Amino acid sequence: MQAAKSGILTINGGxxxxxxxxxxxxxxxxxxxxxxxxxxxxxxxxxxxxxxxxNAPQRNIVPAGNHHSAASVLIDWLEKQxxxxxxxxxxxxxxxxxxxxEPAPVTSELLDELHRITxxxxxxxxxxxxxxxxxxxxxxxxxxxxxxxxxxxxxxxRVAKLLPIPRRxxxxxxxxxxxxxxxYSYLIEELAHLGDSAATTGRAILAHLGNxxxxxxxxxxxxxxxxxxxxPASGLPMSTRSGDLDPGLVSFLARTEHMNAAxxxxxxxxxxxxxxxxxxxxxxxxxxxxxxxDVRAAEAVALFCYQAKKWIGAFAAALGGVDTLVFAGGIxxxxxxxxxxxxxxxxFLGIEVDPKRNANxxxxxxxxxxxxxxxxxxxxxxxxxxxxxxxxxHLGSTS
Numbered sequence: 363m364q365a366a367k368s369g370i371l372t373i374n375g376g377x378x379x380x381x382x383x384x385x386x387x388x389x390x391x392x393x394x395x396x397x398x399x400x401x402x403x404x405x406x407x408x409x410x411x412x413x414x415x416x417n418a419p420q421r422n423i424v425p426a427g428n429h430h431s432a433a434s435v436l437i438d439w440l441e442k443q444x445x446x447x448x449x450x451x452x453x454x455x456x457x458x459x460x461x462x463x464e465p466a467p468v469t470s471e472l473l474d475e476l477h478r479i480t481x482x483x484x485x486x487x488x489x490x491x492x493x494x495x496x497x498x499x500x501x502x503x504x505x506x507x508x509x510x511x512x513x514x515x516x517x518x519x520r521v522a523k524l525l526p527i528p529r530r531x532x533x534x535x536x537x538x539x540x541x542x543x544x545x546y547s548y549l550i551e552e553l554a555h556l557g558d559s560a561a562t563t564g565r566a567i568l569a570h571l572g573n574x575x576x577x578x579x580x581x582x583x584x585x586x587x588x589x590x591x592x593x594p595a596s597g598l599p600m601s602t603r604s605g606d607l608d609p610g611l612v613s614f615l616a617r618t619e620h621m622n623a624a625x626x627x628x629x630x631x632x633x634x635x636x637x638x639x640x641x642x643x644x645x646x647x648x649x650x651x652x653x654x655x656d657v658r659a660a661e662a663v664a665l666f667c668y669q670a671k672k673w674i675g676a677f678a679a680a681l682g683g684v685d686t687l688v689f690a691g692g693i694x695x696x697x698x699x700x701x702x703x704x705x706x707x708x709x710f711l712g713i714e715v716d717p718k719r720n721a722n723x724x725x726x727x728x729x730x731x732x733x734x735x736x737x738x739x740x741x742x743x744x745x746x747x748x749x750x751x752x753x754x755x756h757l758g759s760t761s
Contacts, residue, residue: 367450369394371440372747373497374455375429375490376573378402380436383744384445391748394445399424402432409439429489433496451505451755452497453747455544457486457594459510460535465750468494468506476508482535483593485631509750514543517584522680525592540588542570544743546578549688552739554583556725560686560735567677567684569670570741571700572691573601573644577670579677587680589673595631598669601644604634605669636662646693646700667703674704678711684734687713690741698723705736 370391374381383396397411397419407426412419424439426432440446453465460479466472473491480487494506515538523537549568553561560566566580575598579587589597599605607630615621621629629638637644640662642652653660678684689701698720705715712733720727728736 367448369445369448369450370748370751371446371449371452372454372744372751373452373493374743374747375486375493377485377489378404380432380493381744382436382440383748384443384449385745385748386445386448387752391745391752393745395443396744399426399432399436402426403428407432409435429492430496433493437496437500449504451507451751452501453507453509453751454490454494455511455743455747456490456508457511457541458483458539459508459512460539461516462510463513463516465507465509465513465754467754468498468508472508486594507747507751507754509544509747511541511543512539514546515540515578515585515588518586518588522587536592538588538591540576540578540585541590541594542574542576542578542588543585544746545570545690545741546580546585548741548743548746549690549739550580550583553686553688553737556737558686558735558737564685565681565683566686566688567674567681568688568690569674569694569704570691571598571670571689571694571697574603575600575605575666575670575691575693577673577677579680581681587677598673599639599666600635601646602632602635602637604630604638636666639665646697650697650699663700663703667700670704671706671708674708674713675711684711684713686735686737688737688739690739695723695738695740701727701738 368387370385370387372383379398379400379402381398384394386392386394394414395411397409399407399409401407407424408421409424410419410421424435426435458479473494476487476491497504497506518540524532525537546568550561553566562583568578568580570576574594576588576590577598578585591597595603597605612626615626635644636646636649640649640658642656642659643649646663649659649663653663674687689695693700702715702720705713713736714729714732715727715736716729723738725739726735726737728734
């Protein structure tokens with residue numbers, strides 16, 4: 363690859379947003395540009411970006427009524443950026459990868475496979491495929507690589523993957539997959555960098571708490587269980603996703619509300635969680651600001667913290683104890699009060715939080731004498747994608 367084409371563009375497409383970053387290869391990778399296109403399909407779609415000058419982020423209102431137009435808007439904007447001329451490869455985050463154990467180059471065969479499995483994740487896969495195809499159409503000479511969120515959890519034992527439904531569905535791929543794998547991979551690498559033995563020979567619970575929220579139980583650097591299951595809607599309550607629900611609700615709401623499968627899916631994924639319980643906002647910052655005056659906000663936050671506490675207890679049981687607990691994601695990194703409430707009462711596991719360190723969101727928020735290290739780590743899925751592209755280039759150059 364010529365030096366002029368040594369740049370790497372990363373694309374992290376979500377259900378209503380697209381995160382992007384542009385890196386210059388080298389040791390270490392240098393981020394030249396990063397940003398987000400958010401509120402896709404809603405009023406006030408915005409493109410916010412930061413460049414390497416250190417100036418304040420810039421924010422533009424853009425016309426993107428759906429994901430197809432959002433992809434075109436983003437590519438149009440990127441093409442006008444001087445650093446885009448250096449891009450020689452694009453790396454994508456794809457939420458569902460079935461049994462893919464490694465990142466995969468984009469080929470017609472891979473795209474056909476992703477189209478075939480869209481039923482496994484209809485909220486994410488179609489949008490992610492659309493982004494890949496948009497870049498392929500506009501810039502066919504750019505190599506593209508797909509990184510799968512499910513790969514990290516392939517190490518789970520079979521007992522953790524099985525769902526208690528008729529066995530015939532397991533043969534069709536209906537089992538626990540787990541997600542947020544790129545984030546968890548980054549957190550394990552960071553723990554190793556910090557010299558935390560839980561990354562390689564210990565027991566770690568990783569809590570990725572953001573708009574989507576999940577936890578992973580990790581032993582010796584390998585996932586042994588995770589809260590999200592067959593889809594990203596399960597496990598913890600999230601911003602707009604319900605998390606785990608009684609399956610009897612499906613027939614109950616069908617009888618009493620005449621709710622069909624599509625309506626139930628929309629409710630569970632887009633109208634529930636913090637938004638559904640509070641009836642105010644899906645953003646925990648809004649709810650914390652209003653909880654003293656509005657019981658609905660207080661109950662939504664309390665439910666989130668309570669369920670997170672339960673999952674920590676469950677994973678401590680699966681691991682036989684815990685050595686390190688990591689908070690990451692938008693809530694995990696930036697909401698000291700939520701971290702405090704989640705950890706409160708977990709002293710029997712050795713989990714304690716130092717109030718001053720926690721208030722300052724220090725990297726280590728547990729006391730020095732604490733049995734369990736409680737850490738706050740800023741996760742970086744985009745950097746993991748860029749690193750995967752670098753490795754793929756290296757393999758290609760040596761094969």
